Amino acid sequence: MRLVNRHPSRRAAIVLAALPFAALALAYVVGSEIRLAANPQDKLLPAPGTIWETAVRLFTVPDPRSGELLVWQDTWASLRRLAIGVGLAAAISLVLGMAIGLLPYLRRTFAGFVAVISMVPPLALLPVLFIVFGLGEVSKIVLITIGIAPFLTRDLSQRVLAIPREQMVKAQTLGASSLVIALRVALPQTLPHLIGGVRLSLGAAWLFLIAAEAVASDVGLGYRIFLVRRYLAMDIILTYVIWITVLAFAIDWTLRWVSRRAFPWMGASL
Amino acid sequence: MGVAPRLPVDGGVVVSFVRVRGLWQSYGGRPILERIDLDVAKGEFVSIVGASGCGKSTFLRLLLAEEMPSRGTIRIEDGPVAREPGRERGVVFQRYSVFPHLTVRANVVAAESFATRRGWLSRAGRQAARDRADALLERIGLAHVADAYPATLSGGMQQRLAIGQALTARPRILLLDEPFGALDPGTRLSMHDFVSELRAETGMTIFMVTHDLAEGFKLGDRVLVFDKPRWDPHEPEAFGATITYDFDARHGGIPYQIKEDDHAAIHA
């Protein structure tokens, strides 16, 4: 039988999916044991038990100096920036993407512009943003927004253009105005792709967030990681990395759940 | 081969509901259709046949006012020349004719709500529209799937919905572009009955493009054949297609031209 036609059974599929995680964990444990055996003071690969203790301490024991649970403060600050930045980008690109996809005049005006703008590396603009918006919240949010909005806009305008011509004509034969075509034909068929696009660009959004927090901040997940780097506190860094991964996964899962619930007509294509 | 355009005559008076005059269409200097003149009476069912790529869909798009001809005019009841599609002209395509994000019932209600300012009916109008939609769905045999999405329907059911939706908007002419082209033969036969019944009920003026000659003669009052009357072997794309035959398809589908020949034979 050809390899392309061979499929694992259900149970085998679960085992296979778990395999890479197990392999990574094993490699870490072995590496950590070897290094700690050679030098018990080694900080590079702390034992899993040490990371666990650190994680429990970070999430439950308040910081002695401020009396606050820093990880929750950092999480709240970072998620807030992420939500505002991504939300703004989604709103802007939904309006712009639909306009570009539906209206030939705006398409001629903006399609090329957006294509060029999306080539600008957003991180290169970070110093400019700090100069223009200061070191506060605004520059971090703006970085996330301009980092992902061009991609989202292009994606959504393509999705609108991909709606079959037959549907657009059909709507007109039912008397739909441009506004009605936008609200009742294009918008509902674009929203699932907006959620899909946001899911795809969340990775980039986290990157921009952590980069901005690393450079200039006094709270946030990225700020904390780069702060404790100075003390080689790998147990804290790894706790934060795993926490960020859990958050990103939870957000992605939630968005997928929302779009399945909200757009039943999309069937299995989500 | 020049066939004089046959005029619908009623008591010696030409009654033309749809009037096509001197129609040409070319894309990038390449003629697709040329010199099309046509008069269609109210309530007539016109089948359009012709080789693939000869311009049948283009002719339908012109009738729909989805695009403008290079030359010539199309008028309904001597009204103004339409510049974009509207509720006067309904259409059903081979595919994608219903909205995938709306339920079957909402697709029918859309034929009323899309014509409003923002696309939604008022609370009071909504229930009445739903009741009308349910009555239509009952009539076209889709009541049991009123709350389903089109993707879960068979091809024949989707096309029945598309036709019902188009008729709900009460257009003056209905355009069908190979509406049964993607259906299996059995489904196609039942769709023929469906269309014949609806047509008898509504008296709608219908243009239907088909690649099935038998289908064209079975359903149509007239069968128009699109073909290139002029042909340059060195430059096959130099000329466009026009109506080369205009058959009378009533009374069991005896072709108009052959009837003329029969007359000649009898009189000879």
Ligand SMILES: Nc1ncnc2c1ncn2[C@@H]1O[C@H](COP(=O)(O)OP(=O)(O)O)[C@@H](O)[C@H]1O
């Ligand atoms: N918008 C367009 N631009 C350029 N060429 C077109 C366009 N629409 C149709 N054509 C060409 O016109 C010819 C007729 O197309 P069409 O009307 O779809 O044929 P049919 O429906 O009879 O199969 C084809 O050769 C097609 O490639």
Ligand SMILES: [Mg+2]
């Ligand atoms: Mg065609």
